[in-house]
Amino acid sequence: MILKIFRVLWFFSILAVLGFFMYVYASLPDPVVVMEEPEQFVVSKETLFYIILATLAVFNMFVYVFRSLNKTEEGEGFVSWYYGLVICLNAFFIVAVSYISLFNSGERFAYERIGIIIYGSVALMILWAFSWPVYLAGRKIFAKKAV
Numbered sequence: 001m002i003l004k005i006f007r008v009l010w011f012f013s014i015l016a017v018l019g020f021f022m023y024v025y026a027s028l029p030d031p032v033v034v035m036e037e038p039e040q041f042v043v044s045k046e047t048l049f050y051i052i053l054a055t056l057a058v059f060n061m062f063v064y065v066f067r068s069l070n071k072t073e074e075g076e077g078f079v080s081w082y083y084g085l086v087i088c089l090n091a092f093f094i095v096a097v098s099y100i101s102l103f104n105s106g107e108r109f110a111y112e113r114i115g116i117i118i119y120g121s122v123a124l125m126i127l128w129a130f131s132w133p134v135y136l137a138g139r140k141i142f143a144k145k146a147v
Contacts, residue, residue, distance in 0.1 A: 003076055006083035013090040020094050021056075023079060024101040025049055033104055050096065059089055081132045088128045092121040 025045070032048050035041040043051075066082050069075070095117055102109060 001079045003083070006080050007085070010060075010063065010083045010087050010090075014056075016085070017056060017093050017097075019091045021052060021097055024097050027101060027105070029104055032100065034100060048100075056090075056093060059086055062086070077135075078132070081128075081135075085125070085128050088121070088125045092125055095121045095134045 015105050028045050028048070030045050031042045032045055033042050034039060034048070063079075063083060063086055070079050099114060099118060118135065
């Protein structure tokens with residue numbers, strides 16, 4: 001049941017990240033500034049588009065790979081966890097693309113205010129990544145002994 005819920009959430013996260021990315025892509029200037037310190041890193045708009053699109057495709061493609069490799073009931077938990085990890089990754093991409101868009105918009109903005117959102121999305125991804133080993137360790141420690 002939880003796998004079906006994660007599958008639906010994953011599908012909507014793909015739609016959200018692609019829709020948001022297309023919206024942001026339309027407003028980006030042609031030379032996109034990705035970073036300014038220690039030196040300015042500029043990339044073309046099309047290169048950024050294909051890099052982000054390829055990265056999204058690779059990470060979301062692995063959902064199908066892991067699902068086909070783990071067809072057992074025990075593997076269903078891992079596949080559910082991986083769906084959640086990719087959902088967190090898609091949320092991180094939304095935050096990262098919005099930051100790049102904000103950085104290139106030319107508006108005056110206190111960039112340290114968005115830091116909590118960026119670090120929060122990274123922390124969410126890290127917490128989710130470590131939740132599977134903690135879950136497995138907890139299952140082994142608190143497993144009921146068969147009588």
